Amino acid sequence: MHEISLAEGILAIIERQRREGDFGCVKSVQLEIGQLAGVEVEALLFGMKAVFRDTVADGAEIELISVGGQAFCFDCESQVPLAKRGEACPGCGGYRLHVNDGDQMRVKSLEVE
Amino acid sequence: MCTVCGCAEGNVKIEGEHGHSHDHQGQGHSHGHEHDHDHHHPHPRPAGSKVIHKTVHRYQHQGDVHHHYHFHVASVEQAQQLMADPTQHSQPHSQPHSHPHSHLDAHQHEHAHQPEHQSAPAESATLDFDALLAEEFEPEEYDGELDYGQGPAHAHAPGMSQQKMVQVEMDILGANDALADANRARFDNDCLLVLNLVSSPGSGKTTLLTTTVDELKEDYSLAVIEGDQETANDAERIRATGVPAVQVNTGKGCHLDAAMVGRAADQLDLEEAGILFIENVGNLVCPAEFDLGEDHKIAILSVTEGEDKPLKYPDMFAASDVMLITKTDLLPYVEFDVEACIANARQVNPEIEVFQLSSTTGEGMEEWLAWVAKQVPVCA
Numbered sequence: 027m028h029e030i031s032l033a034e035g036i037l038a039i040i041e042r043q044r045r046e047g048d049f050g051c052v053k054s055v056q057l058e059i060g061q062l063a064g065v066e067v068e069a070l071l072f073g074m075k076a077v078f079r080d081t082v083a084d085g086a087e088i089e090l091i092s093v094g095g096q097a098f099c100f101d102c103e104s105q106v107p108l109a110k111r112g113e114a115c116p117g118c119g120g121y122r123l124h125v126n127d128g129d130q131m132r133v134k135s136l137e138v139e
Numbered sequence: 140m141c142t143v144c145g146c147a148e149g150n151v152k153i154e155g156e157h158g159h160s161h162d163h164q165g166q167g168h169s170h171g172h173e174h175d176h177d178h179h180h181p182h183p184r185p186a187g188s189k190v191i192h193k194t195v196h197r198y199q200h201q202g203d204v205h206h207h208y209h210f211h212v213a214s215v216e217q218a219q220q221l222m223a224d225p226t227q228h229s230q231p232h233s234q235p236h237s238h239p240h241s242h243l244d245a246h247q248h249e250h251a252h253q254p255e256h257q258s259a260p261a262e263s264a265t266l267d268f269d270a271l272l273a274e275e276f277e278p279e280e281y282d283g284e285l286d287y288g289q290g291p292a293h294a295h296a297p298g299m300s301q302q303k304m305v306q307v308e309m310d311i312l313g314a315n316d317a318l319a320d321a322n323r324a325r326f327d328n329d330c331l332l333v334l335n336l337v338s339s340p341g342s343g344k345t346t347l348l349t350t351t352v353d354e355l356k357e358d359y360s361l362a363v364i365e366g367d368q369e370t371a372n373d374a375e376r377i378r379a380t381g382v383p384a385v386q387v388n389t390g391k392g393c394h395l396d397a398a399m400v401g402r403a404a405d406q407l408d409l410e411e412a413g414i415l416f417i418e419n420v421g422n423l424v425c426p427a428e429f430d431l432g433e434d435h436k437i438a439i440l441s442v443t444e445g446e447d448k449p450l451k452y453p454d455m456f457a458a459s460d461v462m463l464i465t466k467t468d469l470l471p472y473v474e475f476d477v478e479a480c481i482a483n484a485r486q487v488n489p490e491i492e493v494f495q496l497s498s499t500t501g502e503g504m505e506e507w508l509a510w511v512a513k514q515v516p517v518c519a
Contacts, residue, residue: 028393032312064454112486122489123489135307137302
């Protein structure tokens with residue numbers, strides 16, 4: 027449900043960049059979305075399509091850079107990959123995990139004209 | 140449109156506000172921009188969890204024919220390797236392939252995709268892609284040619300303006316997070332404890348809250364912000380206890396955001412050394428992502444729900460510091476495994492504190508109230 031809000035946030039970032047930089051329209055948007063970001067990518071893409079209509083980013087291509095989840099396991103004291111919150115440490119099967127990467131949602135760059 | 144929430148303009152109603160404040164913070168709009176050229180340029184991406192999508196573009200002009208070598212790489216090292224020897228690589232889209240094409244008409248190729256850096260202040264706790272990319276933006280020289288590897292090279296149409304990459308590096312929820320930080324600074328300054336209560340609809344948040352404020356109102360200055368899509372019923376229930384409350388109706392919005400809480404707080408007379416409770420919209424999904432400036436998120440789960448809810452909605456329980464298992468007076472009548480529920484919650488959040496209570500019988504309320512009291516800041 028909140029993906030529309032996220033799409034709004036992306037548009038706000040684009041419009042702010044446009045005020046600061048000199049460009050006409052946005053050809054593509056590079057997004058960095060972590061595996062643990064709690065965002066439904068399909069819904070986000072749909073939301074962006076709707077929100078970008080009749081704006082400077084109308085029709086922009088969306089490139090998703092996905093970042094895998096990472097956590098530190100306090101049981102085996104090692105850095106491990108984590109695909110989903112609530113899953114066990116792939117190393118030792120423990121659950122004392124502290125997520126330290128892969129929960130980001132960022133606009134990385136814009137390709138503009 | 141409010142800062143980050145997708146709810147439509149005019150949908151948000153905050154009790155006590157006169158008129159609708161609609162602040163664009165000096166932000167201009169751009170509407171009605173159309174362009175009719177298609178720019179589709181799909182490229183398969185190498186598999187792997189962390190993918191740096193780069194197109195390395197090499198070109199040679201020999202009279203009217205030129206060759207493009209382009210390939211996709213997963214790392215900077217690999218890109219450098221490939222540029223050193225374009226015949227050796229094993230990615231999908233692999234063999235350097237040439238696109239010889241002749242041009243009968245004279246036209247210019249603008250191949251220099253010199254990126255322009257417009258670094259917005261980015262505080263990234265994540266990987267430092269900035270440095271990585273900045274380094275990559277330097278042209279590579281080989282065979283006497285310069286290569287600007289970054290950026291899709293596809294502006295071939297003569298007379299078309301050159302494209303450029305603008306580095307942004309901004310969190311999508313950055314606007315909300317900045318407002319939440321402002322709220323937090325303000326609440327700290329007022330010496331307030333702020334608790335954000337989250338749960339699915341019908342878990343008994345409001346009942347728990349009325350019982351809680353009833354118990355605490357003698358000892359602390361209290362205030363409540365109530366979030367619901369519609370109606371002021373919940374705020375009225377709180378006000379019936381004598382505690383000031385302001386209702387925020389989010390309209391179609393599925394969560395409270397920091398801007399709404401800031402505006403709602405303006406309506407409350409918040410005294411120092413007090414507690415502000417925020418009852419979020421009943422929803423176990425979206426409110427997890429939106430920082431309101433609170434000290435703690437408190438997840439409420441009633442025994443009439445399932446003990447697997449922490450696993451079904453892990454983001455919310457991962458974001459919360461406390462889980463309250465409520466309606467425990469109904470335990471004899473429902474199939475709810477308390478121990479399994481706690482184990483599930485600790486699976487997604489090993490540090491989560493758990494209290495079991497019943498607002499109806501008062502059982503377990505004491506421990507919860509003691510925890511709240513312990514969190515109230517002591518200010519000079």
